[in-house]
Amino acid sequence: MHKNTFLNEQQKKAIATTDRSLLIVAGAGTGKTRVLTEKIANLITQKIDSKHILALTFTNKAADEMRARIQSLVELLPFIGTFHAFGVHILREHGEHIGVPKDFTIADRDDTNSIVRKILKEKNIQDVSPRVCISHIARIKIRTPSEKKQSVSRAEEIARLLYPEYALALQRSHLLDFEDLLTKSIHVLEEFPNIRTAYNFSYILVDEFQDTDTTQNTLLHLLKVPHTKVIAVGDSDQTIYSWRGARVEHMLTFQEDHAPATHIILDKNYRSTKNILEAANSIISKNTLRFEKNLTTDADRGGPVQFLESHNEDEEADTIIDTCIQKHKQGAPYSSMAILYRANFQSRALELACIRAHIPYQVIGVRFFERAEIKNLLAYCIVMLNTHAEHAYTRIAKTLACSIGTQTLNSYFASIKNNTTLPPRIAKKIEPLVHTLFRLKKNISVYTLSKWLSSLVEDIQYATYLANTYDNHQERLQSVKELIAFVEKFDYLDGETALRALLTDASLGSDQDDLRHIHNQRGVSLMTIHASKGLEFDIVVVAGMEEGLFPYEEHWGEENVRDPEEERRLCYVAFTRAKKELICSYAKTRSIFGKKNYKAPSIFLYDIGFKNTEMYYNSNQSNTLNQSKKIEDYIDEDDSIVW
DSSP states (O other): OOOOTTOOHHHHHHHHOOSSEEEEEEOTTSOHHHHHHHHHHHHHHTTOOGGGEEEEESSHHHHHHHHHHHHTTOSSOOEEEEHHHHHHHHHHHHGGGGTOOTTOEEOOHHHHHHHHHHHHHHTTOOSSOHHHHHHHHHHHHHSOHHHHTSOOOHHHHHHHHHHHHHHHHHHHTTEEOTTHHHHHHHHHHHHOHHHHHHHOOSEEEESSGGGOOHHHHHHHHHHOOTTOEEEEEEOGGGOOOGGGTOOTHHHHTHHHHTSSEEEEEEOBOSSSOHHHHHHHHHHHTTOSSSOOOOOBOSSOOOSOOEEEEESSHHHHHHHHHHHHHHHHHTTOOGGGEEEEESSGGGHHHHHHHHHHHTOOEEEOOSOGGGSHHHHHHHHHHHHHHOTTOHHHHHHHHHHSSSOOOHHHHHHHHHHHHHTOOOOHHHHHHHHHHHHHHHHHHHHHTTSOHHHHHHHHHHHTTHHHHHHHHOTTHHHHHHHHHHHHHHGGGGTTSOHHHHHHHHHHHHHHOOTTGGGTTGGGSOSEEEEEHHHHTTOOEEEEEEOOOBTTTSSOOSOOSSSOOOOHHHHHHHHHHHHTTEEEEEEEEEESEEEETTEEEEOOBOHHHHHTTGGGSOOBOOSSHHHHSOOOSOGGGGOOSOOOOOO
């Protein structure tokens, strides 16, 4: 066994068990990533060929972390990546068997939304948004045949109607969407058993197993051969993505599905104080769909859970920010604090309070690779590999210092598709674009990726474009510099391989992946509880702890009836992000989309005994802060509930 003296007995047992499939039930803060990496290292030191080991994660961040840790322990690395990254691997190698072109690129959310928006406009459908339609298309793709026969909402009816045209639009542009990466990989493995058996994995390790959906579980079963042992690590108490298809049942039936199998529970927490863990345990212990466990710690008891009561959401925000200021005066850096909330719309009042109080903050939500200034540059990368990607050409045309209209672009696309010559007038207009792309294509094999990207930024005078287009151009230029620094990790690869690796990384990144740098920032972090999963902070404030909001009980749309057990799991996740201090806040009234509601304290507050604890309350705070800014100056367009 690979030696590590800093492991507890349950962790050592989990690492040493190699004779059967194993479920490691790892509670929050119990060192699951460490156990998983040590497990892989142990297998390799036992002479298991690394090519017979597959490690599947849910985020690039987790894969990078595991890869970095294992590199220091062993020489040869197995495949470590997300389910979708492995799907890309299968399709690059074997996708042509089912008609997937080798030069496919991966459509991101903006790409798919644009396609659906165009189809909705053509069909004059106005009562369903592109985003909702795309969400339903994704669900249609991953549902089982029996689930597809169930009664559907108006939005899903529209999604089913549009689906054939949507699929055809992707096909024409040599694009695959996120769900295609798995469903088409499954198609390959089901249709060609010889490809399936060629992988021949001895061990398949799965991180965050509680988040697997039906499609991922199907892929896992297809990759198994009779001698394969599955090592799954997860926590049934942290299944908070059922709206994405995650099934907690996959954990509960693991030993039956992967027999012979056993399970080991990791319940020693290395993150939080005793008081915080007791609060988390009291919330989650009322659930029934779970592995029974009680988190323990050798840490101090710490201070009691604190409570804040306010009259309304604006006063709540001011009171929370005032509390953060007081903690800062006591020596806590703002970067050690996080304010978590159940729904995106709650961030408005909190952000305004930060602005009025003049404290540094950041709202976590927009992914790095979805920022306009980054997507523009990625469009150039895409067309280097995929000449059919019309959406990428459209983006590129906007960034060049010449006027290329939609009609000109359409003519250009038609000439590419039909292999025809452009009329001289159109050819002259498109010339700057063609020459730019020709120069870039020529340099791919000459430069490293980071140098190629730097030369691209200079060639198209991108800094000037940003300055002429955005007020916050300096901030956007900083993002461009961050991208160039990021791609240095691909500099060891040759040109097109490096581009493909970058685009795969960018397309498969999750919200979690974009949080990798937040602890380097100086401000308070504002984010949804879903976005906080996997993170930790010294001080955590959970805002909006009221009945109807958290737990969320009402219908939102036609079919989102919240699962009370999942709401408890979400609360458990929120509480266990805190290392030293946990603060719970609620308001007596709250305006949601213009409607004022009177709120009762959340049942979760009663579960942790807030009526028996001193309550912190400041009703005058909002009058003492700078109110010079207008609310309209800070309104965010996206006011949606995040499920």
